[in-house]
Amino acid sequence: GEDVEQSLFLSVREGDSSVINCTYTDSSSTYLYWYKQEPGAGLQLLTYIFSNMDMKQDQRLTVLLNKKDKHLSLRIADTQTGDSAIYFCAEKGYGGSQGNLIFGKGTKLSVKP
């Protein structure tokens, strides 16, 4: 079945770049997603990338996709304390028009001042 793997913790200093990595198994995934969960809140879509793209940049966020290795990464430039949160990688699960998202276990990003 589909599986999404990501490391559980990442700690960086304010101003540094953060790179959160993710591997997935379903090569038919059309879109891949990054969601952000702040403490006590629900998940919010941060960004997504279409599978025919290698890279997508959105302000401080850069998403890199390596389809051959089924590897997705999220780079946050100039990381701020407000970026401290849990980041979930997700791919669309197999299941036709009602396919649901398969989430990784989340990477907790801690930003130290």
Added chain:
Amino acid sequence: DTAVSQTPKYLVTQMGNDKSIKCEQNLGHDTMYWYKQDSKKFLKIMFSYNNKELIINETVPNRFSPKSPDKAHLNLHINSLELGDSAVYFCASSQDSPINEKLFFGSGTQLSVL
């Protein structure tokens, strides 16, 4: 206005009780979901509901049942609550699309079973 709202935010109850969590979305989306997030933050889908078609994650006990009075609501009923049901439950919705499944989440209901 909150796009996906769920109530209550906190729910504390005794083992064996029956409880419900309500969810409403004002986005006009076609599909709604319930997710469970355990204490380690692992997120698993429980149900998706679209046009009266329910897809159930086979690992969900039948004590859990979703009820959809209309397209904008998907409530979660839980019978005979157990200690292991303690978790944060998230409602979500998406526009029906075979390709792009961007989810919009509610802020969660923290359920504590004593």
